[in-house]
Amino acid sequence: MRTTKMNKQKTSSIIGKLLAVCKKYVMPDSIDVVIKEPYIPFIPNKWNGMIVLAESQNLSWKNQDYVDYLYSLTPNERIKRLNFGGDEIGVEPWDDGSLKLAVEAAFRVKALETSVSNAVLWSQRGDSEENVNPDFDLQEVSSKLWTEILGTLNPNVIICSGKIADSIINNAGWNGKIINLRLPSKTAMSRISGMFDEEDLLRRYPEVKVVIDNNPEWLDSGYLRNKIFFACHAVSLYNGTKNT
Numbered sequence: 413m414r415t416t417k418m419n420k421q422k423t424s425s426i427i428g429k430l431l432a433v434c435k436k437y438v439m440p441d442s443i444d445v446v447i448k449e450p451y452i453p454f455i456p457n458k459w460n461g462m463i464v465l466a467e468s469q470n471l472s473w474k475n476q477d478y479v480d481y482l483y484s485l486t487p488n489e490r491i492k493r494l495n496f497g498g499d500e501i502g503v504e505p506w507d508d509g510s511l512k513l514a515v516e517a518a519f520r521v522k523a524l525e526t527s528v529s530n531a532v533l534w535s536q537r538g539d540s541e542e543n544v545n546p547d548f549d550l551q552e553v554s555s556k557l558w559t560e561i562l563g564t565l566n567p568n569v570i571i572c573s574g575k576i577a578d579s580i581i582n583n584a585g586w587n588g589k590i591i592n593l594r595l596p597s598k599t600a601m602s603r604i605s606g607m608f609d610e611e612d613l614l615r616r617y618p619e620v621k622v623v624i625d626n627n628p629e630w631l632d633s634g635y636l637r638n639k640i641f642f643a644c645h646a647v648s649l650y651n652g653t654k655n656t
Contacts, residue, residue: 423457426564427495433560434491437553439534445550446471447482447490450533450557453565454494454501460525461568464515465577466505467595468532473541478502494529503528509630510596510639511573514646516627517620519571519591523627527567531577533557551576555583562586591650596642598635605641617644 430452439448453463471479482490493502500507512523532546532554546554558580562570570586572578574595581590594600614621620643624631631639 423455426455427452427492429564430561431488431491433564434533434557435487437533437557438487445534445536446479447535449487449490450554451491451493451502451529452495453527453529453561454503455527455565456525458525459527460521462515462519462521462571463527463529463565463567463569464506464511464571464573465529465531465581466503466511466573467576468530468546469502469535470504470543471535472537472543474543501528503530505573505596508633508635508639509627510635510642512627513620513623513630513639514593514596514643515571517617517623517643518646518650520619527565531558531572531574531580546576551580552583555580558584558586562588593646593649594642596638598638601635601638601642605637608637608641610637610640613640613644617647619647620644 434450434452437450439445441448471482482493485493489496503511505511506528511528515521515526516523532550534546534550534554536544536546536550538544562581562584567588569589569591570581571591571593572581573593577595578590578592614624620640623643624640
C-alpha cells in the first residue's frame with residue numbers, strides 16, 4: 413500500500429484547498445442541521461493512502477458539550493475540526509477504538525497513518541433532540557462534496573463502514589478501490605458478538621490479538637467483545653476478498 417509522506421507544510425496546503433471546497437457547501441439557515449459547516453477528513457502528516465469512513469457525527473443532546481464547543485469555534489475552525497489533534501478526532505467508532513483495531517488488524521497498516529471521516533458531513537436531530545439518520549438530501553449533497561474532496565486527495569483505497577458510506581462514495585462517482593465493512597454500532601454488534609467467546613476469537617484471529625497487545629488502550633472505553641468481534645469480521649472479510 414502506498415504511503416504518502418507529507419510534512420506539515422504540505423498537509424496544511426491540502427487542508428487549505430479542502431477548506432475552500434467545503435466553504436462552498438455551508439448550509440443555509442433554512443436547512444435543518446445542527447452545524448451548518450461540513451468538515452474536512454482527518455489527514456495525518458504521514459498518510460498511508462487509506463480513508464476510513466463511518467456514517468455521521470452524533471450531535472444529539474447527549475453530546476451537547478461537544479456541540480457547544482463547535483459553536484464556540486469560527487466557521488473555518490468548524491470545517492477543520494477533525495484536524496485539531498488530541499486523542500479524539502470526532503468520529504465515534506474511530507475514537508472508541510473499534511475502527512482503529514479493525515483497520516490495523518485487517519489491512520496491515522498503521523491506523524494512526526490513516527485518514528478518517530464520516531461519509532455524511534452534517535448531522536440532524538429529531539423532535540426530542542435525539543440523533544437521527546441523515547436524510548437523503550444530506551446524503552446527496554455529501555456525495556457531491558465527496559466528489560471534490562476525493563479529487564483533491566486521490567486515495568488508493570476507501571474503507572466504507574456501513575451501507576450509507578458505501579452509497580455516498582459510489583454516488584460520488586468514485587471508481588477507485590472500495591472495501592465495505594459493517595458499521596460497528598454498539599446495538600448491532602452486541603446482538604451478534606455475545607454468541608462468541610473472546611479468547612476463542614483471538615486464537616482464531618491472531619492478527620487481532622497482536623494489535624490489541626500493542627494498543628491495549630484502544631479497548632479502554634468498554635464493549636471489549638464487540639470490538640474484538642468487529643475486528644475479526646474485518647480480517648475475515650478482507651481475507652476472503654483477496655482470494656476472489
